[in-house]
Amino acid sequence: MSAVTDEVRARDSRTSFWNDPKIRGILSQALLILVVGWFAWEIIDNTVTNLQERRIASGYRFLENTAGFGIVQTLIPYSEVSSYGRAFVVGLLNTLLVAGLSIVAATLLGFVIGIMRLSKNWLISKIAAAYVEVIRNVPLLLQLFVWYRAVLKSMPSPRESHSFADLFFVNNRGLYAPFPLFGSRMIWVLAALGLAVVLTAIFNIYAKRRQEQTGQRLPRLWVSVALILGLPALSLIINGVPVNFTYPELQGFNFVGGINMIPEFVALFLGLSIYTASFIAEVVRAGIQAVSKGQTEAGNALGLRGGSILRLIVVPQAMRVIVPPLANQYLNLTKNSSLAVAIGYPDVVATGGTVLNQTGQAVEVISLWMAVYLTLSLLTSGFMNWFNARIALVER
Amino acid sequence: MKTKLLSLVLGATLGVAAATAASATTLEDVKAKGFIQCGVNPGLPGFGAPDDKGNWTGMDVDFCRAVASAVFGDATKVKFTPLSAKERFTALQSGEIDLLARNSTWTMQRDTGLGLTFTGVNYYDGQGFMVRKSLGVDSALKLNGASVCTQTGTTTELNLADYFRANNMTYQVVAFENNEEVNQAYDSGRCDVLTTDQSGLYSTRLKLANADDHIVLPEIISKEPLGPVVRQNDPQWFNIVKWVLFAQINAEELGVTAQNVMDMKNSTNPEIRRLLGLEGDFGTGIGLTNDWAVNLIKNVGNYAEVFNRNIGPDTPLGIARGLNALWNKGGIQYAPPVR
Numbered sequence: 001m002s003a004v005t006d007e008v009r010a011r012d013s014r015t016s017f018w019n020d021p022k023i024r025g026i027l028s029q030a031l032l033i034l035v036v037g038w039f040a041w042e043i044i045d046n047t048v049t050n051l052q053e054r055r056i057a058s059g060y061r062f063l064e065n066t067a068g069f070g071i072v073q074t075l076i077p078y079s080e081v082s083s084y085g086r087a088f089v090v091g092l093l094n095t096l097l098v099a100g101l102s103i104v105a106a107t108l109l110g111f112v113i114g115i116m117r118l119s120k121n122w123l124i125s126k127i128a129a130a131y132v133e134v135i136r137n138v139p140l141l142l143q144l145f146v147w148y149r150a151v152l153k154s155m156p157s158p159r160e161s162h163s164f165a166d167l168f169f170v171n172n173r174g175l176y177a178p179f180p181l182f183g184s185r186m187i188w189v190l191a192a193l194g195l196a197v198v199l200t201a202i203f204n205i206y207a208k209r210r211q212e213q214t215g216q217r218l219p220r221l222w223v224s225v226a227l228i229l230g231l232p233a234l235s236l237i238i239n240g241v242p243v244n245f246t247y248p249e250l251q252g253f254n255f256v257g258g259i260n261m262i263p264e265f266v267a268l269f270l271g272l273s274i275y276t277a278s279f280i281a282e283v284v285r286a287g288i289q290a291v292s293k294g295q296t297e298a299g300n301a302l303g304l305r306g307g308s309i310l311r312l313i314v315v316p317q318a319m320r321v322i323v324p325p326l327a328n329q330y331l332n333l334t335k336n337s338s339l340a341v342a343i344g345y346p347d348v349v350a351t352g353g354t355v356l357n358q359t360g361q362a363v364e365v366i367s368l369w370m371a372v373y374l375t376l377s378l379l380t381s382g383f384m385n386w387f388n389a390r391i392a393l394v395e396r
Numbered sequence: 397m398k399t400k401l402l403s404l405v406l407g408a409t410l411g412v413a414a415a416t417a418a419s420a421t422t423l424e425d426v427k428a429k430g431f432i433q434c435g436v437n438p439g440l441p442g443f444g445a446p447d448d449k450g451n452w453t454g455m456d457v458d459f460c461r462a463v464a465s466a467v468f469g470d471a472t473k474v475k476f477t478p479l480s481a482k483e484r485f486t487a488l489q490s491g492e493i494d495l496l497a498r499n500s501t502w503t504m505q506r507d508t509g510l511g512l513t514f515t516g517v518n519y520y521d522g523q524g525f526m527v528r529k530s531l532g533v534d535s536a537l538k539l540n541g542a543s544v545c546t547q548t549g550t551t552t553e554l555n556l557a558d559y560f561r562a563n564n565m566t567y568q569v570v571a572f573e574n575n576e577e578v579n580q581a582y583d584s585g586r587c588d589v590l591t592t593d594q595s596g597l598y599s600t601r602l603k604l605a606n607a608d609d610h611i612v613l614p615e616i617i618s619k620e621p622l623g624p625v626v627r628q629n630d631p632q633w634f635n636i637v638k639w640v641l642f643a644q645i646n647a648e649e650l651g652v653t654a655q656n657v658m659d660m661k662n663s664t665n666p667e668i669r670r671l672l673g674l675e676g677d678f679g680t681g682i683g684l685t686n687d688w689a690v691n692l693i694k695n696v697g698n699y700a701e702v703f704n705r706n707i708g709p710d711t712p713l714g715i716a717r718g719l720n721a722l723w724n725k726g727g728i729q730y731a732p733p734v735r
Contacts, residue, residue, distance in 0.1 A: 054627060055629065069553045069554055080561060152585070157585055173586070251541060252540055253540075253542045254568065263586065341573050342577070344581065353548060354482075354553070359505075360509055360510035
């Protein structure tokens with residue numbers, strides 16, 4: 001191609017400077033960079049000028065000031081005398097908690113529903129189809145309201161809590177359960193768990209190699225389970241069970257002690273998992289249908305059973321199609337968790353919003369939000385890209 | 397295609413640049429567009445709420461109308477922006493509204509750190525607690541361990557923390573962005589206590605299913621001077637809004653009402669004559685016409701009329717004047733004289 005262009009240019013040396021495609025390309029790109037740069041500079045300059053003109057204090061120093069407000073769920077120690085910065089981190093951890101758990105639940109549920117939808121059983125496939133169509137087409141915010149109201153409605157007041165063996169309590173303040181407090185010797189139990197994980201990994205590599213060489217299969221699952229449960233349990237007994245529990249007890253208005261799962265968390269977790277699962281189900285269905293039917297037939301010809309065909313042949317190939325859109329769903333779920341603000345769950349947007357309002361530092365808080373979601377999204381997509389590369393079809 | 401996109405980007409950029417350059421005063425802006433954009437509460441009966449016909453009503457809403465009357469001689473030249481507690485100050489800072497009249501508490505940080513200025517106090521309030529009668533609680537000091545519903549981004553949220561800390565009590569706070577959600581959560585039993593300004597508690601109680609099942613506890617745990625807010629960089633607009641409130645309070649003190657304001661023009665009382673623009677040049681001094689106060693009293697009424705119409709003893713809220721009575725009648729409402 002370029003030889004031809006050169007030839008054309010050589011032949012007609014009167015071609016004007018403006019009509020040279022190469023120069024035009026460079027020029028227009030340079031111009032675009034200039035415009036984009038100017039635009040960005042204009043936005044920053046405009047913001048700074050306006051902030052100064054309106055005498056709005058700026059900068060991130062306010063993050064060290066005392067927050068003075070309470071938060072209903074904190075994963076790290078926090079009180080009203082903590083700083084705004086810490087309040088923001090509390091919210092960030094709450095976002096990570098609900099997003100992380102919902103991603104796991106939505107993935108499991110989504111895979112089950114997606115596979116159900118392809119079932120030959122009419123009832124099962126129709127149930128899955130109904131689930132997908134109903135959940136996918138109702139806005140998440142409405143679903144969150146429904147879940148929140150439903151969760152609250154089904155629960156009694158603290159004094160009339162549902163109780164299970166006097167250890168677990170359910171009421172409209174949430175789910176209360178005993179919570180372990182670990183002694184210092186717990187470190188040995190953790191060490192035993194670490195050792196068990198390493199041993200399991202080594203055993204599995206050995207078992208795989210042995211199967212490849214001799215065709216003999218070792219009971220990998222059972223040995224792994226025995227190692228991972230057995231070693232820590234043994235260590236726990238040797239160290240005299242260095243664990244105490246705090247138990248929830250009704251004191252005055254509410255239960256005190258133990259661990260409390262608040263209704264806002266339950267509602268958000270259910271809403272996010274169930275909503276995203278309907279999209280994941282479609283992703284999984286599309287992925288499985290993308291695997292050529294010949295693969296299933298080949299599996300049948302080898303005498304494999306249905307479950308084994310799915311697990312060993314279809315799903316591994318479908319994964320290549322599933323993973324990229326799945327990553328999108330994970331990103332959506334994390335971002336959607338910001339709807340928490342509507343049902344009073346203290347995620348990063350809710351706590352950040354309070355910080356924003358108490359301090360009036362809108363530009364700074366919004367920049368922190370953007371940084372948080374950008375980082376989370378980039379980390380998620382980075383991980384999924386790595387995972388996608390790992391499971392990519394290896395061509396020999 | 398590319399040139400189209402380019403011109404679009406250029407246009408947007410120039411727009412930004414133009415926004416930086418133009419900086420007319422708020423009064424000029426308001427006059428140019430022909431109405432005042434006023435930020436109000438989205439749903440607090442008595443202060444700011446749309447009625448069943450969609451008309452905005454309430455004390456704060458009437459204050460916006462009074463400012464419109466002073467500026468335009470017409471109470472209808474105002475548009476309302478319903479704002480949550482969280483959105484209100486940003487809306488004012490960014491110029492989305494010209495005036496915020498949304499039961500906002502005057503605090504030092506808001507007055508000095510946000511580029512905003514409070515223009516006065518149109519309602520003296522204090523924070524209180526509401527609980528179910530069935531709990532058998534008769535004092536806020538017996539609320540140890542309670543779970544409390546409140547609105548995010550309010551002084552209420554901070555006072556709550558201070559009060560429980562000062563009295564060595566623990567609590568669990570459940571905070572929502574909108575008042576409506578706070579009320580629903582309280583109604584469904586998510587929390588034992590609802591806390592906000594006392595006037596707000598009375599207003600909220602009206603909306604609950606069984607208003608009589610709930611009581612407002614006697615303790616008032618804070619000072620909540622509520623008042624209109626403007627941006628800090630425009631002294632002229634600040635003066636206008638400030639003196640609209642003072643004119644209403646002075647009108648009450650001088651006995652000038654919506655009904656008698658026209659007859660009062662024949663009054664010989666020099667104070668009334670100055671307020672009504674018959675002597676002196678007070679209106680033009682703040683960039684308005686000299687009959688500015690006549691218009692706002694005629695259209696909206698004096699302070700007592702606004703109070704009684706929206707939240708007074710004859711309304712469902714039934715709030716007594718209390719602290720909000722005039723200084724010479726046992727309250728603390730006091731306006732500097734027009735002279």
